[in-house]
Each structure stands twice: as structure tokens, then as C-alpha cells.
Amino acid sequence: MLNKRIGLIALGILSSTQVMANDQAESKGFVEDSSLKILLRNAYINRDKKNGNDDQREWGQAAIGTFSSGFTQGTVGVGVDAFGLYGLRLDKGSHSGGQGIDFFKRSESGNKTPAGDLAKAGAAVKFRLSNTVLTYGDQMPALPVLSYDNGRLLPESYTGTLITSKEIKGLELNAGRFTAESRKSAEGRDSGGLKSINVLGGSYQFTEQFKGSLYASDVEDVLKKQYVNLNYVFPLATDQSLTLDFNGYRTKLDKSYAEDVNAGGQDNKIWSLAATYATGPHSFTLAHQRSTGDSNLGYAYGGYQRGQNRVGDGGNTIYLANSYWSDFNAEDERSWQLGYGLDFGAFGVPGLTYNVAYVRGDNITTATSSGGTEREIFNQFKYVVQSGPAKDLSVKVRSSILRVSQKSSDYNDSGNELRVFVDYPINVF
Template structure:
């Protein structure tokens, strides 16, 4: 049924009239609008686990090259996108590899690879302001969002249609049949059979935006997502933003039997209120998970070692997602957050973020009423000018403490992440 809906929507998108937006009419050409960029990334994550759990540590150097062409001129524009990825493992210690950090996948020997390389490409067609892309892609959608929070990014192979024919409205429909795991080579290294996605977002007014999406991961789950975001202007440099995000997930019967889940349904939502004044922002958020599935809110994951969910490691557009995602069965969590932009104090490019999140009411197969809490800190600096312009340094730390009742769901630890990204525009 979802396949049929995608086909009908694609037909409607591609038959849009010329009186609407027409990006293709402004095309400068295949070469004239093309770009080649290289991102050099040095990434380090260290997890000091508690309660007898094994520590984790990975360190790597990556080069991420992306080429994006323009579109040929004419009624139907044609173009190509391509990427090349290379990662070198710098930490050869005993704590490298393993689930969670996932810079380099462990092989059959139990040891992670010393390096990995892969490439991908896609062809794209544009009619008016509707683009059909087929091939290897990195989608950013609430129900399918690739993970770029490790050394190398994930990618997916398939078809995606994006339409912006009406001002403020974006529609997406797609089908992907392979997932390339961020820590492994090959186009189908994650066990995904297929995922269909459908939805869109609309900017109703300058202050109000909403989105509605759905996905179907073959033999795994069906998921729906809703978002509403409203910005209340208060003064020249003051505003209050309300942001609601919610998911409903229904696991397929075959996946319930295969995974050993105790139920098939999860609903999770978050509501965040952020007051911004000058250089400061203050956030209060609440998040709640309900349903009968002991998996809580399922997302991301790979075949065998991480549950084969297959919808991307960033597919969790929720307020209380840091090291822990606070997404256990029955979990309720609160967040107090603070942000500071140092440009007001004469240091442009430097920012700081803090969050304290506490979750309770966690249910596992052996207990009820478990708790967890996390203290999150992050400094980020982006070089503003000179030869190293746009180079960014991000230092992040988390202190996570999990009660004994919640140990089946999560584990305590101290985490440090250091990311240095240097983007280079070749042309």
C-alpha cells in the first residue's frame, strides 16, 4: 500500500504546473553549479564504563569527499552526486571497536579493521522544483536520518523524490533497499531489506511550522512522526520556542518473535520550551515513552548485533537525546538546558551548551521504577577567518548514572568526545 502511495505522489510531483516554483528554469548548467568539497575529520570517543562493564575507546582520522553537480539546462535537468570516504584507525588499543561508538566494525576475529574505504554515487533529475535522485544518498528525514555523529557517515541506496513546488511546502517520498554501515565497507553492510518513507513539512507562517512523516521498514516496523514548532517573538533579541516531536512505532510480528520483544507498540513524545535572550538560551523539556514493547523506542541499529532496525542512527528527533536517549519502556524524563553564544562577549564562533536530564519509571523484564540521569557539557569553536576558516573543534562530555533497576536497559559511565572538522572547498 505504501509503495502505491509513493508512486501516486511521485506522479503528482512530477506533473506540477509551471505556475508554481521552478528552480530548473534558473539552472546555470551541469558544470557551472557543481562543487567539490573535502571534510577532514579527526574523531575521538572514550567511554569509561562503570559497574564492571568493558570500557570503549576509538580514535580515527577520516577524509570525506563530496561532489555535487549542477543540473543540465532544459525542461528536465540531469545531474550527479558522488562521495568517497576513507577512515584510518589511530587507536590500536584493546578497547577499540564494539557496539555503540562504531568507528570500525569488528570482524570475525573480534578485532576492528585498521582502515576502511568506500564510495558511492547517484544520478538526479529535476523538473521545475521537484528532484528525483536514484543511487547512494545520505537522507535527512525524521523517519530516516543517516548518522554523521561518528568517524564516517552512513549512506543508503535507493530512490528519493523531493518536491518544493509550493512555497513553504516540502514533500518527500522514497524507497531504499540497502544501507551502508558507517563502520564497514560495501553498500549493503547493515542487513536492511527495504524502507519506504513518505511525508512532508509546511511553513504555515513565519512563526509556525509542522511536519508529518511515515515509514515502513520491511519485516521490522512501521513508524509515524509528527512535529509542531512555534516561535513567539517577545522583543528584539528575545523569543520563546515551543517544539513538539512524537513517534508511534508498531513492530512487525515476525520481528517481535525474532528479537524476543515482549510487545509490539511504542509511543514516545517530547515537548521543549526554549527561551532565548541575547547570548543566552534556557530550555525546559519533558519526554515520555509508553506502550507494551520492552524495546522502548527502536531506531537505527544493524543486523545481528544491534537489532536490524535500519532507519538511521540519527532517527530520533526528540528533546532528551544526548549520550542516553531516555527512550526505555515507560520512561519519563525532564531536562534543564542552557546555551551561551560567546560572540556577544567578543569571541565569535565559540558556544557552550549544558543539559541535565533525569529519567524515571523505567520498566525492564526484571524490575519497574528504574532511573537514570545525565549531565551533558559541550564547547564548540569555529574559526572565523584565515587559512583555517570554518575549522571546528568540538569538546563534549557526559556523565551518565543508571540505577541498578535499569541496568538491563543502560549502563553508567563517563564519556568524552573530541571532534576536529576541517571543511575544504575545492571548487
């Protein structure tokens, strides 16, 4: 059914382009609008687990190259996007290759040692008619119901077709179908175990202050998912604002999948509402998040292997307020957040920012208990070099202290986490 809807919407988008603004007419050409960028990334994650659970640690160096051509001139423009990824494992210790960190996938045979390095590449062809682009091939989609994970050493990617239309000012529509997933820690185009996923939706800027989004997805033989977002910015005074941001997901597991992974039920609803008051360099956030339904998976997203209760729709497919190390997405969980952010640019250090958050969740239900709790203290410093030979180089240091009650041990693990990421983007042309 979703397949047919995608086809009908695609036809509607393409048929409407003749009466809309035609940005394709402004194309400078395949070569003239091309760009080649290289991102050098050094990434380290250390998870000091508690209560007898194994520690996890990963350290690696990556080179991420991306090429994006312009479009040929004419009514229909044609172009190409491509990427090449290489990762080198720097940590040879016994704690490397952790599933939750997933820099390098562990071998499935022998001593299960993770690979020493990995390399992969992908490409996609794209067509533009007016303000509508159809892309076919290897891509990194960033949609609320299919969002690739770029929070580790190398990014995920997907193979398929995506149509993105911006024919009406303020309105963006997306429709796509992807049939392969490339795991961030493994080589090959189809290392994620995904059969197929259909996505459909869009966002609209109603006014300068108000924006909304509505999306849906169907992961074959796994689940169906819907998403809604409402975001409103209240300007209060000079350099002051209040932002209200609502995000919500509704998921329904396929019956056979729910039985296969012992989910207990098929349904989950999860939503968050965040209020952020910004004044000058300071921001203060209060957020509430709530999960309901009969599935003991809670809100399921991302991952690769069916037996690990994962669904294959991207490791960043959780547009919710209380997602840090823990996602606070267990069955029946309710969580509150207090957050603070500071931009040191106002104090003579441009490029330096700091964020801290405290999140507490309760009412957690697992297959063996109810009434569990968890709490997390999150801290992050980030600095971006503003000028000179290292301009745009960024250093991000974040830590989390996560404590989970015994009743919630089937859902999550206690521990201390440290992440250090150094990203150096190079614009070749």
C-alpha cells in the same frame, strides 16, 4: 500499501510542475553549478564504563569528499552526486572497536580485531523538473524517519530513490524507497542488513513563526513508524523569543520481528515537548519526554543487526529533546531536562558556544524489573574559526556523566563519556 502511496504522490508532484514556478529554467549548467568539498575529520570517543562493564575507545582520522554537479539546462535537468570516504584507525588498543561507538566494525572471525582502515564510495544520478528532484543511487537522507548518522568518524549512506518537491512556497514533500544500507564502520553498499524502507511525508511553513511536519516509514519485516512535529516561535521583544517544539513518534513492530527479539509487545509511543527561552546570547530550555507502550524495546531506531534489537532506519532518527549519550527512550520512561546555552560572540569571542544539560529519567521498565532511573549531565564546547587560512575549522569537545540504577541495568550502562571532534572543511571549487 505505502509503496502505492509513494507512487501516486510522485505522479501528483510531477504532473503539477507545469503550473508551478520553474526554477529549472534558472539552471546555469552541469559544470557551472558544480562543487567539490573535502572534510578532514579527526574524531575521538572514550567511554569509561562502570559496574564492571568493558570500557570503549575509538580514535580515527577521516577524509570525506563530496561532489555535487549542477543540472543540465532544459526542461528536465540531469546531474550527478558522488562521495568518497576514507577512515584510518589511530587507536590500536584493546578497547577499540566498541559497538556503541562504531568507528570500525570488528571482524566476525578470529580475534575480532577491528579493521585498520576502510574506504568506500557512492554515486547517485539526479533529475530536476521545475522544483522537484528525483535522485537515484547512494544518498545520505536526513528525514525524521530516515536520518543518516554523521556523529561518528564516517557517515552512513543508503541506496535507493528519493523524490523531493518544493513546488509550493513553504511546502516540502518527500517520498522514497531504499533497499540497501551502508554501515558507517564497514565497507560496501549493503553492510547494514536492511531489506528495504519506504518513506513518505513533508513539512509546511504555515507562518513565519509556525512550522509543522508529518512523516511515515515502513521498514520491511521490522516495523512501521509515524512522526509528527509542531514548532512555534513566539517573538517577545528585541533579541528575545520563546520556542515551543513538539516531536512525537509512534512505532509498531511487525509481529514476527517482535517475537524474534523477545520484545514483549509491538507498540511504542514517545514524544517530547521543549520550551526554549532565548535572550541575547543566552538560551534556557525546559523539556519533558515520555515513552509508553508494551514493547520492552522502548523507542527502537538505527543500528544494523536484527539480533541486537535494531531496525536499520538511521542512527540519527530520533528527533527528540532528551537525546544525548542516553536517549531516555526505554519502555515507560519519563524524563525531564534543564538546559542552558551561551554564545560567547556577545563577549568578544565569536564562534565559541557552550551548552549544558541535566536530564533525569524514571519509571523505566525492563524485561526483569520496573521503576528504574537514569540521569545524565551533558556539557559541550564548540569553536569555529572565523577567518584566516583555517576558516570554518571547528573543534567540538563534549562530555557526559551517565548514571543508571541497578533496576535499569538491562536497558543502559553507567559511565563517563568524552568526545573530541576536529572538522576542517575545504571547498575545492
